Amino acid sequence: MCGIIGYIGKQKALPILLDGIKSLEYRGYDSAGVAVLDNKNGESRIYCVKSPGRISVLEEKISNQENDIGGFLGIAHTRWATHGVPNEANAHPHFDCGQKFFLVHNGIIENYKELKNSLIKNGHKFSSETDTEVITHILEDERKKNPKTPLEELTLKALKNISGTYGLAVISVEEPKKLVVVRNFSPLLVGIGDGEYIVASDASAVLKHTRQIVFLHDGEIAILTPEKHKIFNLRSESVTRKPEKIEWTEEIAKKGDFPHFTLKEIFEQPEAIENSLRGRLLPEEGLVKLGGLELVQDKLREAERIIIAACGSAYLAGRVGEYMFEEYAGIPTEVDFASELRYRKPIFRKNDVLLVVSQSGETADTLAALHEAKQKNILSIGIVNVVGSSIARETDAGVYQHIGPEIGVASTKAFTSDLSILALLSVFLGRQREMSLTMGRRIVEELEKIPHLVGQILKNKDQIFKVAKKYKSYNNFLYLGRKYNMPIAFEGALKLKEISYIHAEGYGAGEMKHGPIAMINKDFPSVVIAPSDSVYEKIISNIEEIKARRGPIIAIATEGNKEIKQIVEEVIYIPKTLEMLTPILSVIPLQLFAYYIGVLRGFDVDCPRNLAKSVTVE
Numbered sequence: 001m002c003g004i005i006g007y008i009g010k011q012k013a014l015p016i017l018l019d020g021i022k023s024l025e026y027r028g029y030d031s032a033g034v035a036v037l038d039n040k041n042g043e044s045r046i047y048c049v050k051s052p053g054r055i056s057v058l059e060e061k062i063s064n065q066e067n068d069i070g071g072f073l074g075i076a077h078t079r080w081a082t083h084g085v086p087n088e089a090n091a092h093p094h095f096d097c098g099q100k101f102f103l104v105h106n107g108i109i110e111n112y113k114e115l116k117n118s119l120i121k122n123g124h125k126f127s128s129e130t131d132t133e134v135i136t137h138i139l140e141d142e143r144k145k146n147p148k149t150p151l152e153e154l155t156l157k158a159l160k161n162i163s164g165t166y167g168l169a170v171i172s173v174e175e176p177k178k179l180v181v182v183r184n185f186s187p188l189l190v191g192i193g194d195g196e197y198i199v200a201s202d203a204s205a206v207l208k209h210t211r212q213i214v215f216l217h218d219g220e221i222a223i224l225t226p227e228k229h230k231i232f233n234l235r236s237e238s239v240t241r242k243p244e245k246i247e248w249t250e251e252i253a254k255k256g257d258f259p260h261f262t263l264k265e266i267f268e269q270p271e272a273i274e275n276s277l278r279g280r281l282l283p284e285e286g287l288v289k290l291g292g293l294e295l296v297q298d299k300l301r302e303a304e305r306i307i308i309a310a311c312g313s314a315y316l317a318g319r320v321g322e323y324m325f326e327e328y329a330g331i332p333t334e335v336d337f338a339s340e341l342r343y344r345k346p347i348f349r350k351n352d353v354l355l356v357v358s359q360s361g362e363t364a365d366t367l368a369a370l371h372e373a374k375q376k377n378i379l380s381i382g383i384v385n386v387v388g389s390s391i392a393r394e395t396d397a398g399v400y401q402h403i404g405p406e407i408g409v410a411s412t413k414a415f416t417s418d419l420s421i422l423a424l425l426s427v428f429l430g431r432q433r434e435m436s437l438t439m440g441r442r443i444v445e446e447l448e449k450i451p452h453l454v455g456q457i458l459k460n461k462d463q464i465f466k467v468a469k470k471y472k473s474y475n476n477f478l479y480l481g482r483k484y485n486m487p488i489a490f491e492g493a494l495k496l497k498e499i500s501y502i503h504a505e506g507y508g509a510g511e512m513k514h515g516p517i518a519m520i521n522k523d524f525p526s527v528v529i530a531p532s533d534s535v536y537e538k539i540i541s542n543i544e545e546i547k548a549r550r551g552p553i554i555a556i557a558t559e560g561n562k563e564i565k566q567i568v569e570e571v572i573y574i575p576k577t578l579e580m581l582t583p584i585l586s587v588i589p590l591q592l593f594a595y596y597i598g599v600l601r602g603f604d605v606d607c608p609r610n611l612a613k614s615v616t617v618e
């Protein structure tokens, strides 16, 4: 949530900062701002421009400025509002009364109210309603007490009384060749260029300049000058960390010929799944190879229960994982919203394993659930996409998704990759237990075909577009599925809600009679996932029940099923596969359906209102 970027080096900072926050815009997009330190006639001055709305609005405002903003040091921010409405005053960067300290922040300052009250009593004037601004005024107070202290030490002094989470980048007119960044439970990395440094909330913003990246850890502060960088931990000990080379290229983070990232990412799924599976399938042996789990494989063999914790779509993938693990690996599995697990008193037993699933690897609640498990000393493993992210670093072991950056706020390729990796894990865990060679081979062979089958469904985009066009004006939808496809009903509804703002409810089809059926009438369509699987007859009965109440039905069915055509309004076919793998296929038409309705209704599908990609606040 919120994207921050900072630059120090030999190039003009402004274009780099603006370009950088554009690639972070998916993290928050209700307002934006930039501050650049320039030295004119021997005097340092910080030029700050902010504006509500998207970054394009900020750019326009900057181009209308009389001053040429030309310095080599600066910070910028794209905001997802937590405290205070999205307006110019609340946009970052924030500054103190004397306009000496400017900073951008991602996170939440929990004790800001009491700090603000006491600062106001001491004569400070606030220009925003944000929690962030208190830090600038505390810096100002600290400066009065410590006239000679360097910016980094002043920042640490200021943060002493602050509780909460922060990724912070600070500049000051007093030290025109220094950028100070601090991380505390909010992602931050330093890109190391040739005579320049770019700090950012995530790697996509720095890839154009460098692929050498140092990921800061919680409690670390980095001091950057054009020539060098230094990192210290909370105990003021110097930290030496080798930069990691990020393999993502700048192109992966671009839309290419697609009108939206969301569509690009939907169409990337065959390749993304293939990347998640690459080198991991051993069809002959009916095994999978997961290098990231090798060190903990003995402990996994001992596992008596798996607890999956995640949020949003990742949680729904986990719900599919529960069915897979129990049926194929024979391990009791529970799935919990990470936001619940962290606050209830979960009972962990010695041989429990926590599996956290997170594309970004930075979701605050998922990270907190992980911390809970670590405190209880149980083994934690992760399915994560972003290399070097907090969850990737803090889990005991894990499996990377290798799908490149997912920019569209609505998760698509990360979801199908999660499902594919959960299937890999069921074979991995199952073969450590009772799963036969034949079954292992069967799943592995079917998994190998999945990317191709996803590609086949995508070829049917025109039919899905037509269905979307026909149904775009309905205001409510019910999504139904059973067994492996029940979580997919929830995921389909989630996609429609977030991209097209249409009210949609996901439900287990068997539960329909216990309430939701009351809503069904001719104006209330249902999307029913009805592949030819072990619960097909049951779901056909549910379809009949809807029909009897004149509810229009869009069915997702297995190719070759002619019967269903006779009883529903629309059928979208998916190819046949193993029952446990059908969710990877059945979700594809639901993603496209939601995407097309969102576009037809004229919405910004990549950046839906009120949302942000990476939910780094709880």
Ligand code: M6R
Binding pocket: 311, 312, 313, 314, 357, 358, 359, 360, 361, 362, 363, 366, 409, 410, 411, 412, 494, 498, 613, 614, 615
């Ligand atoms: O980065 P994560 O996988 O931890 O993100 C979890 C959710 O925030 C995410 O899946 C969210 O629900 C998506 N917007 C759904 O499309």
